[in-house]
Amino acid sequence: MFAPKKLALAALVTSLLVPSAQAIIKTPIFLRIAEHDYAAENRAKFKGKGKYKATVELEKGTYHFRLADKEFSCGTSFGPEAAEKIKFKTPVPVSDCATDTDFSIRILFPGEYEFTLDTKADSGNAISVMRKPKKVAVVRKPPAVDCGTWDGNAVEVNVSSVFKDGELVKDFYSGQTAEVAGGKVSMQPSKESGGLLLLEPAKAKPSDFDWDNASVYFIMTDRFNNGDTSNDYPFNRKKDGKLETGTFQGGDIKGIIEKLDYIQELGMNAIWLTPIVEQIHGFIGGGEKGSFPFYGYHGYWALDFTRLDPNFGTDEDLERLVTEAHKRGIRVVIDVVMNHAGYPTLDDMQTFDINALAPNAPVPDQWTDWVPDEKKGQNWHRYNNYIRWGSSEWAEKWWGPDWVRSGMAGYTAPGGDDITMNLAGLPDFLTESEKHVGLPPILKNKPDTRAVEREGYTVVDYLVEWHTTWVRKYGIDGFRADTVKHVEAEVWTKLKDSATKALAEWKAENPDKAIDDKPFWMVGEVWHHGAYKDFYFDHGMDSLINFDYAGEMQAVKGAQCINQNEDLYATYAKDINTDPDFNLLTYISSHDTKLFFQRYENLELQKGAANGLLLMPGGVQIYYGDESGRPAGPMSDAFDSPTRSFMNWDQLKGDRAALVAHWQKVGQFRNNHVAVGAGEHKMLSEQPYAFSRVKGDDRVVVVYAGEKK
Incomplete structure (x- = not known):
């Protein structure tokens, strides 16, 4: 929770049409994130159909945010009814009068994140967040640094604190040798080395591993x-x-x-x-x-x-x-x-007889043969629609609630800290448990496992x-x-x-x-x-x-x-x-x-x-x-x-x-x-x-x- 006067400006939405209970009004709306200041050029833009999007660069961490005008006015301050954690790519209904509440979101991977305000969502105003894919890499020039200059000739350096006068020293890179004289050694770096000399005693033997x-x-x-x-x-x-x-x-x-x-x-x-x-x-x-x-x-x-x-x-x-x-x-x-x-997959469900298919699921001979129907707008996430995550089969035939925490039926729900979270949605082992299992x-049910019950x-x-x-x-x-x-x-x-x-x-x-x-x-x-x-x-x-x-x-x-x-x-x-x-x-x-x-x-x-x-x-x-x-x-x-x-x-x-x-x-x-x-x-x-x-x-x-x- 944070007070409006402490909010940082993250992205400006200019000339934004925002529906309110009374009328359609025109007002600048800001994406406001409590923890950090962001440059004003991170602008949210009108994308049509009542959607407004702001893209910001976020480092790893937990952030608290909402979208609001400068005064946090009722009707143009979009946030949760009560403090709430938001999930990625999941539209969450918002109050347009959230003057003192905010969403929280946990960022695990640094990158660009897109915040979307949808004023025409089926359930009313809604906010969603997703990570933007990285853009095609732009080849850049490295920053200028002072390397010192070299005329291309032999290089002389004082090595008296390491090698004795008269000692024969070898450049490991080129193989050439030189005798230390007056505490100094002079050598010509090889063309291939880029000006590097790797000096060692000429009779040096390889060290033991450490x-x-x-x-x-x-x-x-x-x-x-x-x-x-x-x-x-x-x-x-x-x-x-x-x-x-x-x-x-x-x-x-x-x-x-x-x-x-x-x-x-x-x-x-x-x-x-x-x-x-x-x-x-x-x-x-x-x-x-x-x-x-x-x-x-x-x-x-x-x-x-x-x-x-x-x-x-x-x-x-x-x-x-x-x-x-x-x-x-x-x-x-x-x-x-x-x-x-x-993760659970349809193919493993098929292999290990986990009967948790949704009624509308196709049943191919082998689930690895399935491909989404692009003509119907499907993508590879579509497979999630074919699984009944609330089925008791997950507790009975998968890892089991004594082993992992998961959002599926019958399992301990994930927590909000580093130890108890489901990292990237993966089933989290109950490593803190002292229960005998x-x-x-x-x-x-896996015939070829070497796991033995103890x-x-x-x-x-x-x-x-x-x-x-x-x-x-x-x-x-x-x-x-x-x-x-x-x-x-x-x-x-x-x-x-x-x-x-x-x-x-x-x-x-x-x-x-x-x-x-x-x-x-x-x-x-x-x-x-x-x-x-x-x-x-x-x-x-x-x-x-x-x-x-x-x-x-x-x-x-x-x-x-x-x-x-x-x-x-x-x-x-x-x-x-x-x-x-x-x-x-x-x-x-x-x-x-x-x-x-x-x-x-x-x-x-x-x-x-x-x-x-x-x-x-x-x-x-x-x-x-x-x-x-x-x-x-x-x-x-x-x-x-x-x-x-x-x-x-x-x-x-x-x-x-x-x-x-x-x-x-x-x-x-x-x-x-x-x-x-x-x-x-x-x-x-x-x-x-x-x-x-x-x-x-x-x-x-x-x-x-x-x-x-």
Whole structure:
């Protein structure tokens, strides 16, 4: 609730005809949001048929709003009768005399949101809100920054604090060597390096692996490489014959095995795979407008946590992946989801005999064969009309009310906080429950599940057992924990403790396959978490994904010239590398945010992005295709679809081959030297920009000559 005088102007509706109880009047109406000020150019416009729309850019958070004139006059102040939470794309009747009440809305994904006032709705005046699909990306020029200038000749730098006089130093990038004289070394950066020198002792040996210097190659399994075309369409999954935005595209574990040498050559010492467990079999409607069928190709919509999804491969494939990765010094990290299960689909209803079809529903032989009738105005969201969400079958044959909260009949309703909400409408596991439960009905009726009913188990006990079985059986080295803030912190502690024990047991039983004696590692995704330490590190997390670097303009500046990262390098090294219990995983691209290459489509800038990221203190995450300038996928009304394009293997020639070669050089240098990620940072000179990283006996100096004249 907020007072009119404290409201912020968000968008102006000029010359707006608004019906009132007395007459049609002409008055300016404003979309007013309490929490933030927005620029006046965000205007709502008359769209005909009594509809008026305002589009505003919103960050993640909870907002309170209403539409009203400047005086909040009765007749032109549109809001709820009482404070009310609004649902997306759901018209809500409004009072035109809401002088002291407001709607609230929770924004989970930053972007443009459209607020619509409909003065001719069937039930009277109504307001609705929807997220607007992202517009076609506009290629932009990066902001100008001061890189310093370089005349193209040899570069001299004082390295006396790192290397001794007479010591032979090698530039890892070009292979050339020089002797330190008078505390200085002079070298000519190679043409391919863009003015970069990566200096190490000429006789330097690669460091032992340390998670503090992790270089993690993040792969969306379905979109990376198709190594086995025979598993492309299990469960009668299908292509849509159009953009294939939300369909499985064939990437699998065999495909990753085929590319392990490529990943090793990038200097990566770990791979992170999106969830590999069996997904919902059917589809839901994809995007705001239901413009495509959306399968669980990404892995985050689990149906059975005990089985590999056949689209991704077999148990034998996973075992071989771990074995072959370990041979190459690469650890295997898999994504785990403790917060939610996958959506209900018509195909899974059919498979598991959930008789909750609406009377008007068609009954195809296989629900994955169904397509909406566009001539009748149908889209892929139409399938929702064929389901009786109030049927008792959902409680009796699906996950069951002891397992998840859901808006369906017989289930605990979702709450309004991070722990009890249905994130994106997904069924939310009752991870807080201490009730002893049996298997969920859907798994009891699934002949091939490996889930076993345990006496005295809670929901969390089952989830922990299911996830850590992959560790105990195959030697998985770490977890990337999804949606961490939506699960109680104590749950992550329990998962980490169990996984640590499981990996130790596997290593003891498989000493010839164990890559090292390091304990189990876990990194968490806490949406928009920045570069700071908090309680998550006391609850199982060895590292957290760092949203700061990619979320600001810093990554772009650092890609143009790494001297722009000096303050950040110094701060990160001080905070991370003086605390053995604190680390970060910094990135420039991800499946949930954006591709760095998408914004600028500049191969030279993408080359510089390698320098800025791979020379970062702490751990780093490379999203598949960062190193190759992978183009964005087709734009759709799903905000994240462009980030999930198939790996651009066919483009790796010419300029893109040179781009990959640069990432390989810098990545191998990082992997060879634990000091890069885990060492003490010291700036040696401003021009040329030079810094050292030192950890124990490991010593390196990085030099950036500047922008060539």
